[in-house]
Amino acid sequence: MRLATWNVNSLKARLPRVEEFLGYADVDVLCMQETKLTDEAFPHLAFAALGYETVHHGQGRWNGVAIASRVGLDDVAVGFGDDLDDPYPGEARLVAATCGGVSFVNLYVPNGREVDSDFYVRKLAWLTTMQEWLDAKHSRADSVAVVGDYNVAPADIDVWDSAAFIGSTHVTPAERERIRALEEWGLTDAFRLVFPDDDRLYTFWDYRSGDFHKHHGMRIDLVMVSAPLARA
């Protein structure tokens, strides 16, 4: 099983790049976030032409999550369902499906904007609710991969300069505690399993200040896997 996660920041704008990636990356499952599409506008045929089934949970201008799989796509679920109170109601931030015997959960975690803002408080609540949803849906003994744009850097090693993030979201103890809670539930940060001590390896660079060219990055897109997958 080979998987990838990608915040595409508009699938309409990024589709040629996504098609290019699928052409060489040899992934079985691709989880995408920020498609910024309605369900009606999702380009299912473009993925089918490359051999991938797709499911999309979108709302239009913002958010939107999708899974493309060439190893089957079953048991689709979107959102937290009726039994849980969504701190970001109406926003398309979770889609789940079984692909090749693995339960995939694809997340676009709220950004949080400013520490202690209403958006930040609801980001923390969203992560707590997501774990409640996960616990209701899955056992830690299942093969489950909870992947996506977490908008949290799990540790200082995951940002280019921890001093530069003092007072910022993505690195606060409360946000990191939500990642720890998922680990206590039974998930493992797959990247850290493979690269336990490597720094300067990131998944996101802000495009507003030439951060990519200065390698001012953060590792905020995560692949969290249960024990049966972590052992594999």
Next chain:
DNA sequence: ATGGTTGATGTTCAA
């Protein structure tokens, strides 16, 4: 430089 740039249902919002 409370900056910078990208994308969308854009003359504003979210990131």
